[in-house]
Amino acid sequence: MTELQPTTRANVWLHVSFAATVLLTGVIAVAAGSPWSSRWPAFAALAVLTLAYVTYGRRGYDERWAAAAFLPLAISAAFVLPAVVPTTAFVQCILFPLVWRQAERVPVAVALSVLVGLASGLGLMVAGGPDALPSTLLIEVVSVVGSCALGLWLTRVSTLAEERRHLIEELRAAQDSLADAHRTAGIAHERERLAREIHDTVAQNLAGIVMLTERARNDLADDRTDALDERLTILEESARAALEESRVLVAAGAAGATHDSLAGALHRLGERHTRETGTPVTVTAADCVLDRDAQVVLLRVAQEGLSNVRAHAGARSVRIVLEQDTEGTVLRLTDDGSGFDSAIVTAGHGLHGLRDRLALAGGTCTVDSRPGAGTVVTAVLPTARGTSTGTAPVPAPSSVHGEAVSR
Known part of the structure; x- marks a missing residue:
C-alpha cells in the first residue's frame, strides 16, 4: 500500500x-x-x-x-x-x-x-x-x-x-553521497592494493620468466645445451610460484605470505635471485617474531629491491640484513651497482608502491644512492614485538620475481 x-x-x-x-x-x-x-x-x-x-x-x-x-x-x-x-x-x-x-x-x-x-x-x-x-x-x-x-x-x-x-x-542525500564516496574510495583502495600485490609478486615472477627464457634461447643459439636443463628447472619453479601467487590473490589473501618465517623466506629469495642472475646475495636475517602482515610488507621490500638490482644496478653483489633495533624491525638491502641520484623523483611504480605499502603499515622507506656508489634501501616497521634469536649469513643464489621497473 x-x-x-x-x-x-x-x-x-x-x-x-x-x-x-x-x-x-x-x-x-x-x-x-x-x-x-x-x-x-x-x-x-x-x-x-x-x-x-x-x-x-x-x-x-x-x-x-x-x-x-x-x-x-x-x-x-x-x-x-x-x-x-x-x-x-x-x-x-x-x-x-x-x-x-x-x-x-x-x-x-x-x-x-x-x-x-x-x-x-x-x-x-x-x-x-x-x-x-x-x-x-x-x-x-x-x-x-x-x-x-x-x-x-x-x-x-x-x-x-x-x-x-x-x-x-538533504541528510539522506548527503548520506547516500557519502556512502557512494566510501564505496568509490574502497574500490580505489582495493585496486591499489591488488596493483601492489600483482606488481610485487606475479608481475616480477613473469618478468623473471621472460629474462630466463631469453637466456635459454641465447644458450640454445650458442649450442650451450648443458645449461638448458638448469634454465628450464628455474623457469618451472618461477612459473609454479607465479601460479601459486595468482591463486592466493584470487582467494583474496596476501600473495606470497611466508609459510615459516621471514628469515627463511629471505634466504630462499636470495638463493633464487642468484640462480637467475648469477649475482651473489648474502642474507643476514634474525628470526624476528612478526605478524603475518608485517612479514609480507618486509618481504615485498626485499623483492622490489632485488628486482631493481637486476633491472638497473648491474651489481656484483647484494646484501640483505634483517634486524631489530630501538626503532623497530629494519630491513636493509645494499648493492654495489651503478647507483642513481636518489634526489631525483622517478616515475616508476616500484619504490613508490613500497613507500605507500610501508606508510599504510606505519613504517618508512628511505633510499640512499649516488651514481657509481651503489644503493641502500632501508625499510623500518615500528614493530618492537619481535625478538632476535641469532643471525645466519647465507650467500645464496636466488631467483624470485623480478620485474624490470624503474626506481
Whole structure:
C-alpha cells in the first residue's frame, strides 16, 4: 500500500471535518425553532456549499484556481446561514480552517478570516437586530482572533515540519553521497592494493620468466645445451610460484605470505635471485617474531629491491640484513651497482608502491644512492614485538620475481 504524504493526510482529515461540520450544521438547522418556510435558504446554502466543495472546492488545497473560486462562496455561506438560522453560525468551525489551508499566504489568510468573521457577524445582526450587536461583536472578535492565533501557530508548525523534511532529505542525500564516496574510495583502495600485490609478486615472477627464457634461447643459439636443463628447472619453479601467487590473490589473501618465517623466506629469495642472475646475495636475517602482515610488507621490500638490482644496478653483489633495533624491525638491502641520484623523483611504480605499502603499515622507506656508489634501501616497521634469536649469513643464489621497473 502506498503511504500517504503528510499534506495528503491533512487534506483527508479536512474532507472528513467538512462533511461532519456540514452534517452537524444541517442538524442544527433542522432543530431550530423558526418556521420551516424561513429555513429553506439555510438548507439551500448548505447544499450549494457541499456541492461546490465536492466538485472543485476540495482541490483548493493544492490548486490556486479552485481556492479562488471556492472561498468567496464559503464567505457568502458564512453570511447566509447565520442570517437565516443564527445557530448555524457553527459552520465557522470549518470555514476558518478552510481559509487558512487554501490561502496562499499568511496575510491573505488573516484577511479572509476577518471577512468570514464580518460576514458571520452581519448575518447574526440581520437575524438578531441591533440588540445582538454586543454579543455578536464579542463572539466574532473571539472567533477571528482565535482562528488567526491558531492558524499562525499551525502555519509555524507546518513550516518547521517542512523545513525538517527538507533537512532530512538533504541528510539522506548527503548520506547516500557519502556512502557512494566510501564505496568509490574502497574500490580505489582495493585496486591499489591488488596493483601492489600483482606488481610485487606475479608481475616480477613473469618478468623473471621472460629474462630466463631469453637466456635459454641465447644458450640454445650458442649450442650451450648443458645449461638448458638448469634454465628450464628455474623457469618451472618461477612459473609454479607465479601460479601459486595468482591463486592466493584470487582467494583474496596476501600473495606470497611466508609459510615459516621471514628469515627463511629471505634466504630462499636470495638463493633464487642468484640462480637467475648469477649475482651473489648474502642474507643476514634474525628470526624476528612478526605478524603475518608485517612479514609480507618486509618481504615485498626485499623483492622490489632485488628486482631493481637486476633491472638497473648491474651489481656484483647484494646484501640483505634483517634486524631489530630501538626503532623497530629494519630491513636493509645494499648493492654495489651503478647507483642513481636518489634526489631525483622517478616515475616508476616500484619504490613508490613500497613507500605507500610501508606508510599504510606505519613504517618508512628511505633510499640512499649516488651514481657509481651503489644503493641502500632501508625499510623500518615500528614493530618492537619481535625478538632476535641469532643471525645466519647465507650467500645464496636466488631467483624470485623480478620485474624490470624503474626506481
